[in-house]
Amino acid sequence: GAGVSQSPSNKVTEKGKDVELRCDPISGHTALYWYRQRLGQGLEFLIYFQGNSAPDKSGLPSDRFSAERTGESVSTLTIQRTQQEDSAVYLCASPLASGDRYNEQFFGPGTRLTVL
Amino acid sequence: RKEVEQDPGPFNVPEGATVAFNCTYSNSASQSFFWYRQDCRKEPKLLMSVYSSGNEDGRFTAQLNRASQYISLLIRDSKLSDSATYLCVVRGASGTYKYIFGTGTRLKVLA
Numbered sequence: 350g351a352g353v354s355q356s357p358s359n360k361v362t363e364k365g366k367d368v369e370l371r372c373d374p375i376s377g378h379t380a381l382y383w384y385r386q387r388l389g390q391g392l393e394f395l396i397y398f399q400g401n402s403a404p405d406k407s408g409l410p411s412d413r414f415s416a417e418r419t420g421e422s423v424s425t426l427t428i429q430r431t432q433q434e435d436s437a438v439y440l441c442a443s444p445l446a447s448g449d450r451y452n453e454q455f456f457g458p459g460t461r462l463t464v465l
Numbered sequence: 466r467k468e469v470e471q472d473p474g475p476f477n478v479p480e481g482a483t484v485a486f487n488c489t490y491s492n493s494a495s496q497s498f499f500w501y502r503q504d505c506r507k508e509p510k511l512l513m514s515v516y517s518s519g520n521e522d523g524r525f526t527a528q529l530n531r532a533s534q535y536i537s538l539l540i541r542d543s544k545l546s547d548s549a550t551y552l553c554v555v556r557g558a559s560g561t562y563k564y565i566f567g568t569g570t571r572l573k574v575l576a
Contacts, residue, residue: 380562391552391568392509405563440508454501454564456508 351375353457355441361463362431370426370460372441382442382454383416383426392440398424431464438462466491469555471567479575482543486570488553489535497556498529498536502549503569509552512538543574 354373362368374381383395394408398418409415413431418424428435438459444452471488478484490498498515513520515527515536526539540547553567 382564384566392566394563394565397562399562405561407563453511453514454509456510458508 353441353443353455355439355457355460357460358458359461359463361465363465364433365430367427367429368431368462370428370439370462372424372426372457374422374424374441374443375445375455376422378443378445378455379421380444380452381418381424382444383424384440384442385410385437386440386459387437395426395439428462431462433464436462436464467567468492468565469553469567471551471553471570473568473570475571475573477573477575478543480543480545482574483539483541484543484572485537485539486551486553486572487535487537488567488570489533490553490555490565491534492555492557493531493534494558495555496558498527499554499556499564500525500527500536500538501552501554501566503552504549509566512551540572543572545574545576548572548574 356371381398384392386392396403396416397405400421401418413429416426438461440459441457442454444454468491500512501509502512503509513522513527515529519528524541528537550569550571552569555565
């Protein structure tokens with residue numbers, strides 16, 4: 350596709366359930382980032398992929414969070430045993446490549462997660 | 466101290482006014498700097514990169530002051546459509562791929 354897509358756009362779940370969020374980056378973009386944005390807050394870095402490997406996962410808040418990427422394309426962010434503090438918008442971004450210092454980050458529309 | 470700090474605002478200015486935002490960063494080894502714009506309930510979009518020599522794009526001017534570790538964004542002749550949150554973004558030293566986002570400065574341009 351022409352841009353970054355994410356699904357679902359909205360997800361309401363009960364505390365304790367697992368959720369999977371999906372990101373389809375721009376075709377050919379080798380790098381991929383996941384961010385979290387809580388209401389009224391800035392973006393928090395979660396994890397960065399270069400190809401299918403994640404050289405930096407330092408932003409994942411706990412071991413309930415994991416992410417994978419396959420085929421240098423689709424990425425899924427999984428949150429296990431969701432808690433109310435996980436409620437946020439989860440944004441995916443893909444720059445063209447990670448090497449250029451001034452690469453633009455193209456963001457998807459985000460997944461709005463609400464944990465009841 | 467936060468890695469990237471911005472005044473959250475809101476800045477309420479009349480149409481046609483000039484408004485300036487500053488952003489400070491803590492890591493002196495930071496290499497790349499950006500301003501992103503985020504409309505309400507939308508994803509961020511790149512407004513402009515900030516180069517060492519400063520750069521201008523129409524009504525928008527960005528400056529970098531490495532000695533004082535801050536970047537600025539100047540908007541001239543404000544339009545109603547400029548109303549948004551402006552995010553300061555810093556990428557770290559060579560070898561790191563992490564982008565650090567400020568919490569944003571909210572601008573409201575009034576008719």
